[in-house]
Amino acid sequence: MKLFWCPQTRSTRALWLLEEAGVDYERVLIDIRDASKPRDPDFAKASPMGKVPAIADGEAMLADSAAIAMYVADKYPQAKLAPAVDDPARAQYYWWMIFTPGVIEPAMAEKFSGAEPNPLSHAWGSFDLMIETFEKGVGDGPWILGDQFSAADIMVGSSACFLKQFDMLPDSKTLEAYAKRCMARPAYQRAGDLNG
Secondary structure: OEEEEOOOOOHHHHHHHHHHHOOOOEEEEOOOOOOOOOOOHHHHHHOOOOOOOEEEEOOEEEEOHHHHHHHHHHHOHHHOOOOOOOOOHHHHHHHHHOHHHHHHHHHHHHHHHOOOOOOOOOOOOOHHHHHHHHHHHHOOOOEOOEOOOOHHHHHHHHHHHHHHHOOOOOOOHHHHHHHHHHHHOHHHHHHHHHHO
16 A cells, blocks of 8 residues: 655644554655655546545555545454444444544634634534534543544544644643543554654
C-alpha cells in the first residue's frame, strides 16, 4: 500500500491509522505546497482533487482521511478498528467517522473565520453545538464508542488534538482528557515521529 502524504496536513490521521492497523505501507511524499515537484503517477488516480492523504492499494485507490479510515478498518479486521458489520455499534461508528469532515472541520472554519453561526442553515450546526455534541459523545469514554478504541477515535481524536494544538479547544475537561489519551497512544506517537 502506498500512502500519499505531506507533513503537517490531514495525512497525520492516515499515518496514525496505518500505525494502529499495523500494516505495511510505503510513504510517498507529495509536496502539496509546490505543484512543480514531480509526483507519483498513481497519486492523480487516487486523489483527483490533488489532496492528501490518499492511498493506492493495488487497484484500490482513494482519498480523504475518513474514506481511507473506513477502508483500512474493513480491509484489516484483525486490527479491530471497527465494530463488526452486524454489531449495533456500527451505526454510531459510521456517524462518528464522518463527524470530523461533516461537522468539526466546518465548525472550526466558522469559528476561525469569524462567520456568524447559523445552526438552522448550516448542516454542522455551530461551533458551540459541535463542542457540546463532541463532549457528550466522549462522555465517560475512554473512547468515542466506549471501551473499544476504533478508527472513529482516529478521526475525532485527531480533531481534538488539533483543536488543543491551535488553542481552539474551549475549557473542556472531557475533551482535554480525551485528546491526552489519544496522544498517549504509541501509534499516535510513532505517526508524530514520521510526520516530523
